[in-house]
Amino acid sequence: MWRLGGCLLLALCLILSGCERQPPAQRQLDDYLQRLARVLDQDWQPFDHNSLSQYRMPDRRLRMQALDEQRMGLFTLLIQTRHCQSLQHLISERNSSLGRVMPSSHLLSHDAALLHEIDACLLQIADNPDHDAMREQLIELAAIKRRELPKVFWNALNGSSEYEYYLRFADQPLPPSAEPLGDHAAVSALEQLAYIGSSLPEQLPPERAQIDPLFDALRRSKHGSELIHSLALTRHSLKQATRMLTSEGTALLCPQGAVTQRARILHNVFRNIYAADIQPYLAQIQRLGQPWQSALADLQQVPGQTQAGAAYLASLQGTETALWDSYQASLQAHNNAWLEVLGRCGMQPGQASNPD
Secondary structure (H helix, E strand, O other): OHHHHHHHHHHHHHHHHHHHHOOHHHHHHHHHHHHHHHHHOOOOOOOOHHHHHHHOOOOHHHHOOOOOOOOOOHHHHHOHHHHOHHHHHHHHHHHOOOHHHOOHHHHHHHHHHHHHHHHHHHHHOOOOHHHHHHHHHHHHHHHHHHHOHHHHHHHHHHOOHHHHHHOOOOOOOOOOOOOOOOOHHHHHHHHHHHHHHHOOOOOOOOOHHHHHHHHHHHHHOOHHHHHHHHHHHHHHHHHHHHHHHOOHHHHHOOHHHOOOHHHHHHHHHHHHHHHHHHHHHHHHHHHHHHHHHHHHHHHHOOOOOOHHHHHHHHHHOOOOOOHHHHHHHHHHHHHHHHHHHHHHOOOOOOOOOOOO
16 A cells, blocks of 8 residues: 555656646646637647757758868968068968868958958059069959858858857747846847848958857857747647637637626636736747847848758748748737637627626
């Protein structure tokens, strides 16, 4: 008997611990669905966390682009550029063993500095006919570097762990919070990166001291990846709830306009659960999501992205089936479903039959 009681206690502890591991936002949404299902006598499907895998970035090698290898010869490097020592140093640094494995985000600033120094060197040797060959080689190198800046920009993003971290899905959705959640630094960084990319090649990228903090802001973001999880989770829950609210049984809630007990219970779910708990969470998603979506839209306008990278961004926003856009459609459909059900019973806010 003691063993049986111990086993039951252990099973209960395991069940409770499993519930505790469920994120608060999912518990809230599941409770909402369960209450709707009970009133409307409907079934619902829980969120499949495996579905989040569609918001996993393609492999990095599919998002990176090959660049032209343009190395100045040893004679040119050591002899011809001796009059332009800053340029000589940059070329030497890039051609070194460490330079060949330079992080892609650093290469963006390095190429900008290289182009600045090439321009300065060309001015310095402009009136010296002895440097005609060097001048032609530098002009050619500058043209190649400028032409490839969009590729270098996208490689800087797609080759960085910070960018991948920011646009991945988190293990947890956004938590319900009475205080507004913010992610201003990361969104601002994404906006600034989009501006840098869209200004190429006419305007050169800034130096590392200005670019590195932008990538660091993406790395320090907590809510960007949680937002992706929340959008997928909440979209699913809204679709499940809308399906129940638009089921055939809802037509019997108020036959010939007469408010039944089930209709009053459903109205309590609307008022005490949806309006009191779910809508504040939806508002939180909207506050965080709107600037996030806008920054992504700006980034998508930057040319030179790979097909795989562009397809991933398009899965997040900007198409009918994208995460953000389909979430918005699900939200609108859900609100319309509530208005339809409550309207048939005269229980919309402001209607005469509204119990409130």
